[in-house]
Amino acid sequence: MRHALRAGGPQRLTAPARLQPGRPMTPARRFVGACLARGEVEVKQYFRSKDAVVFTLALPVVLLALLASIFSGFVHGTTVHFSQVYTTGLLAGGVASTSFLNLAVAIAAERENGGLKRLAGTPMPRTAYFVGKALLVLVTCSLEVAVLLVFGHFAYGVGFPSSAGRWWVFAWVTLLGATSMALLGIFLSSLPRSARSAAPVANLPLLVLEFISGVFVPFTALSPGLYGFAGIFPLRWIAEGYSSALLPGYFQQLEPGHHWDHALMAAVMAAWCAVGLVLAAKTFRWTGRGER
Amino acid sequence: MLGPMANGMVIEARGLRKRYGQTVALDGLDLDMAEGEVLCLLGPNGAGKTTTVEILEGYRRRDAGEARVLGEDPQRAGPSWRARRGIVLQSCEDVVELTVSECVRHFARFYPAPADPEEVVERVGLSSKANSRIRSLSGGQRRRLDVALGIIGRPELLFLDEPTTGFDPEARRLFWEVVKSLAASGTSILLTTHYLEEAEALADRVAVVNHGTVVAVGPPAELGGRQSAPATVSWLGPNGWQREQTHQPTALVRQLAEAFGGEVPGLTVARPTLEDVYLALTGMGQAQPQAQRDDQ
Numbered sequence: 236m237r238h239a240l241r242a243g244g245p246q247r248l249t250a251p252a253r254l255q256p257g258r259p260m261t262p263a264r265r266f267v268g269a270c271l272a273r274g275e276v277e278v279k280q281y282f283r284s285k286d287a288v289v290f291t292l293a294l295p296v297v298l299l300a301l302l303a304s305i306f307s308g309f310v311h312g313t314t315v316h317f318s319q320v321y322t323t324g325l326l327a328g329g330v331a332s333t334s335f336l337n338l339a340v341a342i343a344a345e346r347e348n349g350g351l352k353r354l355a356g357t358p359m360p361r362t363a364y365f366v367g368k369a370l371l372v373l374v375t376c377s378l379e380v381a382v383l384l385v386f387g388h389f390a391y392g393v394g395f396p397s398s399a400g401r402w403w404v405f406a407w408v409t410l411l412g413a414t415s416m417a418l419l420g421i422f423l424s425s426l427p428r429s430a431r432s433a434a435p436v437a438n439l440p441l442l443v444l445e446f447i448s449g450v451f452v453p454f455t456a457l458s459p460g461l462y463g464f465a466g467i468f469p470l471r472w473i474a475e476g477y478s479s480a481l482l483p484g485y486f487q488q489l490e491p492g493h494h495w496d497h498a499l500m501a502a503v504m505a506a507w508c509a510v511g512l513v514l515a516a517k518t519f520r521w522t523g524r525g526e527r
Numbered sequence: 528m529l530g531p532m533a534n535g536m537v538i539e540a541r542g543l544r545k546r547y548g549q550t551v552a553l554d555g556l557d558l559d560m561a562e563g564e565v566l567c568l569l570g571p572n573g574a575g576k577t578t579t580v581e582i583l584e585g586y587r588r589r590d591a592g593e594a595r596v597l598g599e600d601p602q603r604a605g606p607s608w609r610a611r612r613g614i615v616l617q618s619c620e621d622v623v624e625l626t627v628s629e630c631v632r633h634f635a636r637f638y639p640a641p642a643d644p645e646e647v648v649e650r651v652g653l654s655s656k657a658n659s660r661i662r663s664l665s666g667g668q669r670r671r672l673d674v675a676l677g678i679i680g681r682p683e684l685l686f687l688d689e690p691t692t693g694f695d696p697e698a699r700r701l702f703w704e705v706v707k708s709l710a711a712s713g714t715s716i717l718l719t720t721h722y723l724e725e726a727e728a729l730a731d732r733v734a735v736v737n738h739g740t741v742v743a744v745g746p747p748a749e750l751g752g753r754q755s756a757p758a759t760v761s762w763l764g765p766n767g768w769q770r771e772q773t774h775q776p777t778a779l780v781r782q783l784a785e786a787f788g789g790e791v792p793g794l795t796v797a798r799p800t801l802e803d804v805y806l807a808l809t810g811m812g813q814a815q816p817q818a819q820r821d822d823q
Contacts, residue, residue, distance in 0.1 A: 265639065272636040276625065283624035283660075350621025353676070356584065356614040358606035359637040522586060 273367025322387030327474035329379040338420030343433035355521035408476030418511025425518040543592035554739035567730035613682030623662040638680035667698035751804035763793035
């Protein structure tokens with residue numbers, strides 16, 4: 236009978252000795268250690284769900300391939316192919332899905348399944364959790380952007396950024412764009428009533444933004460009013476930022492302002508970082524809504 | 528102001544109150560727990576057990592009353608206080624892709640002086656599963672991992688909220704052994720449960736909670752005056768089953784033995800069980816036959 240109890244393996248339950256301490260650490264090292272530990276666990280867990288990795292990375296690429304095959308030809312009056320415009324749009328879409336959508340859904344799930352509550356019950360510095368999420372977004376977002384950039388380059392002849400200045404634009408658009416969208420994703424994770432509704436709740440605003448911001452429809456085909464409205468939100472400026480890093484310089488003539496205003500792009504994204512931070516901080520809860 | 532545990536109490540709560548809208552969850556609850564004690568909160572669903580525990584753990588704010596846990600107010604205490612108490616929560620759905628050993632090592636990194644993760648894994652009986660993904664563990668194994676995460680920081684005080692709900696009897700006994708070994712090593716343990724036999728097996732003292740207050744507290748064998756309550760003697764007499772309540776059961780049995788000239792047919796002598804006392808205290812005495820049917 237006894238062996239039936241031992242499904243968990245060898246037992247040694249009788250030893251009454253108090254558990255001995257492992258290595259003690261200073262508070263500063265513990266803080267850094269906790270942040271790195273969170274980042275490590277986030278990234279490890281992400282890459283261990285292999286099907287999720289493959290499908291989330293593949294989605295923007297597949298959409299790009301589909302859209303590029305439907306809308307063929309050149310943008311009127313230019314030598315820029317629609318597929319190349321779409322590449323810049325879906326780079327923005329890829330940033331949005333790896334930051335905004337992934338965080339909104341993942342955090343809502345962790346809130347519901349008690350993962351957040353468990354962490355809040357430990358002496359983990361609360362900041363470490365968010366540092367971990369930031370590291371995860373950094374890794375997944377960089378990967379997504381790299382995949383799209385390489386795919387766009389070889390499939391549609393989208394040039395890599397042609398100068399150090401353009402690479403710099405590419406880098407800060409990615410970083411600032413992902414940060415603003417990630418913070419909004421953290422905010423959005425608090426809105427759905429359950430983890431199951433998190434994906435639909437996050438998808439609706441994201442899809443609307445993607446349609447009016449030049450991700451799924453080239454901005455040249457959007458009405459000025461709609462595209463202007465999209466200018467309130469960060470996604471349009473992320474897409475425009477990628478255009479400015481990847482497309483020929485004369486293409487900026489087609490933008491409503493007839494030029495790529497990097498200061499404006501950075502300002503809007505930075506403003507949304509601030510708004511997102513306040514909203515996320517105001518609404519973040521470590522326990523589920525149903526608990527009381 | 529009291530120093531940290533000046534009087535050897537790990538928990539002192541006075542007049543805890545909590546409402547959720549119109550529902551009163553806690554109605555002036557008092558609770559004391561001494562260092563090294565295993566205290567069990569027993570009560571029906573909605574009695575206020577979980578609210579009490581969550582207030583003491585620091586998860587929930589109280590509307591009124593005083594609470595000191597390890598010498599500090601749980602709703603103001605910081606990370607160094609959180610490092611001194613452990614909480615066993617249910618199931619690690621969030622980290623299913625990690626292995627047992629990775630998960631325990633991960634949580635160890637949040638504590639100033641954690642236990643050796645390998646030793647903790649061994650202690651909860653998961654050594655053979657150390658390198659298995661959490662996804663592949665059974666329910667009972669996951670719960671033991673939950674305990675591992677609760678004790679990795681070498682807590683002085685451990686909270687266990689309904690730890691064995693849904694366990695089969697074997698898994699429950701195995702779990703009890705883990706808890707007993709922790710208690711034997713000096714960890715104070717606050718436990719909530721639905722199971723009377725669990726309270727009887729583990730608790731030094733039981734506090735029965737009903738309608739948001741503690742209605743009785745004491746060692747399981749003495750709860751509600753159990754040890755001094757009249758015994759019920761029953762036997763099979765010439766005219767069928769007979770029973771008698773008496774404070775002198777030995778004398779009655781001797782009389783019966785003389786009357787029957789030896790063996791008394793069908794003799795039993797019973798004090799009120801913990802269940803009898805519990806049902807009386809929680810005002811569910813009428814539900815007793817139902818509960819007995821459930822046991823069969």
